[in-house]
Amino acid sequence: MSSTLVRVTNATDTYVAQDRASTTYYGSDMIETANISGKGRYAYIYFARPFPLGVTVLSAKLRLTQRFAETDTRTATLKRISSTWTNRSITWNNRPGVSESGPVAVTKGTAPQYTVWEFNVQPHMQLIANGTAWYGWRVQIDEADYNQWYSANASVSGRQVKPTLEVTYIEKPSKPTWMSPAAGRITSLAKPVLRFDFTDRQGSTTMRAFQVQMNSTNSFTSPSFDTGEYLADEPQLDLSTTAFAGLADGELIYWRVRVQDDSSLWSDWSDVSTFWRQDKVTVNILNPPGAEVDEPTPPILWEVTGGTQSSWQVLVRNGYGAWIHSSGKRTNSDTSYTIPAGVITQDGVQYIFEVRIWDTYAREATPGDTSYAEAERTTTYTYDPTTDPVTDLVAEVQLPTPVVKLTWERATAPDSFVVRRDGVIIKAVLLPLDALVSGTSYQFIDYEASPGKAQTYSVHAVVNGKTSSPNPEETITPESVGIWLMDPSEDLYVQLLDVDEGSWSMGEDAGMYAPLGASKQVRVTQALRGHEGSLSGIMAENPNNPKSIQEQVEDMYALKSRPGKTYTLALSDMSIPVVIGNVVVAPMPQKERMKRVSFEFWSQKVPFEVEL
The missing domain is CATH 2.60.40.10 (Immunoglobulins)
Incomplete structure (x- = not known):
């Protein structure tokens, strides 16, 4: 259980005197009480409420420090003040009344200077936390005697002598404000999973239980379903595991929830919310009609029954279950989509086509219930022996x-x-x-x-x-000599000879992290990239290249002038699409027909399937 301790010394205090009935004692360094005929004294003290309303007060102590040594036995009694007052204007004549309910008394015999009087004011503070009006305390002496304590204006070097209020409290959890399904949204399940939030910023911070009530009307005097105190450490309820009768198609339900923390404190009830049950549409894939497709860009056709399509999406997974293509969500009534070139790249390999359909209802996705209807078809790209080959x-x-x-x-x-x-x-x-x-x-x-x-x-x-x-x-x-940087669309082919090994890497966006309480670090990777680095070499006239050195330089400058464009880099035993940057064409002294070229490159294709 986590509790909050507050210690407050900024009190507002003063006292009033019967024999000086119209005098104020604002700013005095003492508060005085007396129970002597004709010379009565009452002390008044107030602290601003040091906690939010609705908390549970575990303990509360008011401490007053003795101003002078006393030898007689005296009893000081606290009573709650029942109306407003100010320490600048309060006098014996206009003093406020007090409540006679639950006075708090402390008795002292011999009391040396600086003796601390500690009053247990927990019952009073709990009343205040519950919403009772709060105006502070009046302090009185019960015997025919008097006593003085240091006031909030007092100061003693090396000592804390001012009145102090120390309160320890815990807060009840906040009422749930996020609920699902809610706000009149739609689910297709008769018994969906209900979810809500648990927030307990200064209390136990751990949920112990919750209570869910459901009814066909916005009245919970006698709800049709009530979990009672449902022990759980997660803020959700799978209605399929309960005695809830379930919703019929088209039925509306009202529901509310409250949560309890490990200190057994209940939150307030959430606001009442609603949701409906409405069956989803049915999706049927018409093409491909079976487990095989005969072309690499097949059209996907489907039909929708039992409702109206508002949006759709087609996705493709490979045989390993990894997503390799998505049409994106599209809002229209189309019932066909052609898989673009480059998605299906191999024969004899399984591909899974999935069609998702959203209808016209405002559905809310919940565990086990998506906001869309779906259908899928597993196929393999095959060839047809009746079609004549080349x-x-x-x-x-x-x-x-x-x-x-x-x-x-x-x-x-x-x-x-x-x-x-x-x-x-x-x-x-x-x-x-x-x-x-x-x-x-x-x-x-x-x-x-x-x-x-x-x-x-x-x-x-x-x-x-x-x-x-x-x-x-x-x-x-x-076979080729050197490396080639090419842009076929512009008929640009640059050859570099005597190429150095350059610097190469395969970039990653990753970092090492030490989880709280873990004995070893973990590596978190957010992105994997292909080859990147830098290369340099010689551009020269040679028997393998019909272009002059000037023509080659012009081609290199043409490539440099198109930053961000994808080129083909062919070297060693690979050919990769790249973008280039920091291109430098430098002369070589005493070698007019040769230039030194350097550039950086970044692959636009990862040479393996990324699984993150």
């Missing part, structure tokens, strides 16, 4: 670059071609018109072939959504 496939390296040109024949133009490298689709929809050379001859140029590495190519014909089989294959090993 013929006469030839692969050639376009020296001096590591670029590979594919040429082939087909008697009739298909709807499209599919180009694969090492079993992976690199061009999913190649239109015949874009590939046509003349007559029945076609070509495709692969600008991302990896130099020095054997690669196997195949070209497939697609007719009426079916991919040809069997298909011819060609294996080739592109």
Whole structure:
């Protein structure tokens, strides 16, 4: 149990005298009491309430310090003041009344100077916490005697002599203000999971129990369902585990909740909230109709029954369950979506298409109940032996670059071609018109072939959504000298010779953290990147490059002038898409036909599947 201790010394105090009935004693360094005929004295003391309303006061002590040594036995009694007063204007004649309920008394015999009188005022403070009006205490002496204590204006070097109020209290939890489902939202479950918040900033901070009430009307005199004190350490209730009868389709329910902390303090009831039950629509995927697709960009078709579609989303997962594509959520009545090129890249591999549909109701997602209806279809990309393949496939390296040109024949133009490298689709929809050379001859140029590495190519014909089989294959090993930085769209090819090893890394956004109480640190990774670093080399006229040194320099400057554009970097046994920066073309003294070039690069593709 966590409690709050408050010690207050900034009191407002004074006293009044019967024999000086119109005199004020504001600013005195003492408060005096007396019970002598004709010379009565009352002390008045007030502290601003040092806690919020509604708390539980565990203890409360008022401490007054003796001003002079006394030898007689005296009893001092505290009574709660019952109306307002100010220490600047209070006199015997206008003194406020007091409550005779629950006086607090302390008796002292011999009392040396600086003796502390401690009054147990917990009952009074609890009344104040409960909302009773608070005006402070009146102090009186019961015997025919008198006594003096130091006031809030007193000061003694090295001693705390001012009146002190010390209170220890705990707060009840805040009433739940966040509830789910609520605000008239919709669920599709007859017995959903109810969730709410538990906040106890200065109390126990740990939930012990809660109580949920539900009813068909906004009256909880006799609720139709009441959990009573439900022991739990998490602020949620799965109604399927209770005796709740469940909601019929279209039924509205009112509910409220309160929470209890480990000090057994209950919060106030939450505001009453409502939710409905409404069945979801049904989604049926029409295409693909079965467990196979015959093209790499299949159309996804679906139908919706039992309601009205307002929004939709199509997602694709691979056989490992990882998301590889999303259409994004779209708000319209469309019932079809074509998977774009580059999503399905391999045959014989499972792909899972999921269609999500949102209807026109304001649904709230709760555990076990999404805000949308869904359907999915697991398929495998396969080929069709009835579709005629291409013929006469030839692969050639376009020296001096590591670029590979594919040429082939087909008697009739298909709807499209599919180009694969090492079993992976690199061009999913190649239109015949874009590939046509003349007559029945076609070509495709692969600008991302990896130099020095054997690669196997195949070209497939697609007719009426079916991919040809069997298909011819060609294996080739592109060779090149140096490294190449290329922008085929602008016909820019820059060759660097005598290349240094540069600096390489595969960037990560990560950090080491030491969890509270853990014996070892953990590494938290937020992002993994591909290759990045810097390279430098020599640009020179050579037998493997027909361009002059000036033409090569102009090409390099053209690449530099397009910051942020993606280029192809081919070196060693790999070819990667990159963006470049900090490009420097420097002259080499006494070597007019040579330039030194350096640049930094950042891969635009991670060479592995990221699983975070």
